Amino acid sequence: MNTKHLTPSAGRPKAIIIGGGVIGCAAAFELSEAGFDCTVLDKGRLCSEATTAAAGMLGAQVETHHPGPFYELCRISQGMYRRWTDALEHTGGVSTEYIAEGILRAALTEGDEQELRSRLAWIQDARWCTPDELRELEPALSPKVRGGLHFPADHQVHPAALARALKAALVKQGCTIREETPVFRLLKDTRSGRITGVQTAEGPLYADTVVLAAGAWSPALTESLGLPLPMFPVKGQCISVKPQAPLTQSTVFTKGCYIVPKADGSCLVGATQVEAGFDKRATAAVIADLHARASALLPGLADAEFLSTWAGLRPGTRDGLPFMGTWESAPGLIFATGHYRNGILLAPAAGRIVRQLALGEKPLLDLAPFDPARHLNQPAPAL
Ligand SMILES: Cc1cc2nc3c(=O)[nH]c(=O)nc-3n(C[C@H](O)[C@H](O)[C@H](O)COP(=O)(O)OP(=O)(O)OC[C@H]3O[C@@H](n4cnc5c(N)ncnc54)[C@H](O)[C@@H]3O)c2cc1C
Known part of the structure; x- marks a missing residue:
């Protein structure tokens, strides 16, 4: 979607982010900065799953075992990190406890x-x-x-401090945060195939853009679209x-x-x-x-x-790479999940990529290796 094409009477474009871990919060931070009216939905409390279980290493080098697109992504995100934490701290007034030791x-x-x-x-x-x-x-x-x-260059943050800083920054930017609000399924327009919103216990919620950032729980929401995510x-x-x-x-x-x-x-x-x-x-x-x-x-x-x-x-x-991008059979949906051992490190890049996709801009790196439907194109294993 390109916000430049919205008429003023349409108001601010709406985004729903499913999952308030570090990836969903990073996406909401970027989208709200870009002018989206953001709602973050979490089945529990914000950042209470993998995000605050993490060690907080920003290990672009230590965590990579061979060159390739994943290393490139890690390096890009590492390069963005200090500016990102500065922006969070400046916006919300809460420290991320960034430590510049290798x-x-x-x-x-x-x-x-x-x-x-x-x-x-x-x-x-x-x-x-x-x-x-x-x-x-x-x-x-x-x-x-x-x-x-x-x-x-492999510095660290404190994940619990980062979580507090993200929440404070999102609140300051006017995002709506709805905790204890599980999303049961994605809503799809049967004629266009477009994802138009989500179903919660309190009823349907609609948005121009829906971001799937539900961590290890993400496959449960894509199954009904005919896209079983191998996670x-x-x-x-x-x-x-x-x-x-x-x-x-x-x-x-x-x-x-x-x-x-x-x-x-x-x-x-x-x-x-x-x-x-x-x-x-x-x-x-x-x-x-x-x-x-x-x-x-x-x-x-x-x-x-x-x-x-x-x-x-x-x-x-299965292949160790995250799912980041869109899928032609479900326009309106942006995938930001599967960041495995490195979601704390990859959050700034993941958030920026979501923003670029939502605005119809060129993403900061080639997303083909991270295509959410890449496994559908692979030949079935020989019997
Ligand atoms: C022990 C450990 C150490 C780690 N150390 C590091 C490290 O040093 N550096 C690093 O970069 N990474 C590290 N990681 C990895 C990092 O924690 C993850 O990659 C990252 O937290 C993933 O973020 P996420 O937002 O995708 O997932 P999560 O943090 O799991 O967030 C997903 C959110 O989605 C919500 N959700 C799920 N389903 C629904 C639904 N249907 N409706 C609404 N909400 C839903 C969940 O409640 C959850 O809050 C570590 C992980 C672990 C477990």
Whole structure:
């Protein structure tokens, strides 16, 4: 839709955003800035699912294992981040607790060292560090580290602070936020095929643009359109511990475990990765396992105080790429889902792309790899 074509009597274009996680809120922030009258609907409380379960790493480098469109998307979003958090903080007056310290990705095994070294062929903003160089940067690291990569541009935010900042900014921009309001289905005009709104328990709601940002729950809403999104929840459990004194300034990361130091002196240790449906119970065994892994990398954590544990459901996709774009069979609907392990990092780019699509502008990168219907074009596997 192009807002330039609206007559003044039509008023402000309306947008409904299904899902008030970081992606839906980022979309609402951009759309309201562009002049849309936005309503964010969430089945629970804003940002209470994957978003506040996250560690908050902006890991464009540390999280990518090969070059390609996903890395390009991560880099673009990382480049937008500081300006985005500044805008949120300026609008809503709430800090995102952005910390401009990088990530050390250390190897404890030969295989991991080889994998990390192989990334040097294409990765940007990275430097190989010998064990001595790593321990010079972070003296509390285990003497068993074999070297690793320093990613100085992989900063962090605090997800709970980011959630508060997003909510304050949306309220300030006049967005309507309706919590405890699940969307049961999308409303479609039978003649044009256009998505015209959503059905809630309180009745139908109509809009010019509907954004699907329902995280791991998104497929339930596209099934009836004939578009089964190949998505699934990936459970991640974390713990929070507090060492007697701060151990590192940087986030330290090794295969199977990361430790993210937060402003209050606590360390967030994550995370498991389990496909277990929508079960998000945190289990006791994982607490001990994560603590053991973290202590192997940072021995000073051995006697840290245990603070809390929790689990969340990452919106996973079969090919690891998000669904961002539109689908010709459902005009009026914009997909912004499936950001898997990186939704905190990808929120600024995802929000901007939603805005560009809603305004009929060219998106900031080629969206073909993220096409929500890409799997429909793939040949069926041979029997
Ligand atoms: C343990 C863990 C650690 C992570 N660490 C990081 C990290 O360090 N960096 C990073 O970038 N990413 C990280 N992630 C990933 C990141 O949290 C997700 O990619 C991101 O939160 C996805 O955001 P979302 O808005 O798509 O989904 P969600 O935050 O899950 O939000 C979706 C929202 O939609 C709502 N909803 C669903 N169905 C409906 C419906 N029918 N009607 C109305 N509302 C509905 C839900 O209630 C929910 O609030 C981590 C995730 C986990 C679990």
